[in-house]
Amino acid sequence: MEFNEVYCSNCKKVLGQYNVKFYNDEKVKELLNTTHSSHVRNGHQVNIRKLVKD
Numbered sequence: 708m709e710f711n712e713v714y715c716s717n718c719k720k721v722l723g724q725y726n727v728k729f730y731n732d733e734k735v736k737e738l739l740n741t742t743h744s745s746h747v748r749n750g751h752q753v754n755i756r757k758l759v760k761d
Contacts, residue, residue, distance in 0.1 A: 708760050711735045713743060716752040724758065 709727040713735065714720070722743050725735050735755055739747070746753050 710758040710760065712756050712758045713739060714754050714756060715743075715746050716754060718746070718751065722746065722753070727757075 710724045711727060711730060711732065712724050713722040715722055723738070725738070730738070732755070739753060739755065743753060
């Protein structure tokens with residue numbers, strides 16, 4: 708299974724993992740702006756990266 712993972716480089720933790728089947732890149736970016744906006748507002752470096760799990 709493929710996942711999009713939202714990772715904060717400043718906090719060094721995963722903020723969320725979203726299944727690619729249900730959450731495309733646009734939906735993950737929208738979640739980043741709504742759910743994880745506090746990290747972005749505080750100037751943290753937040754990345755979306757692909758993750759493959761078996």
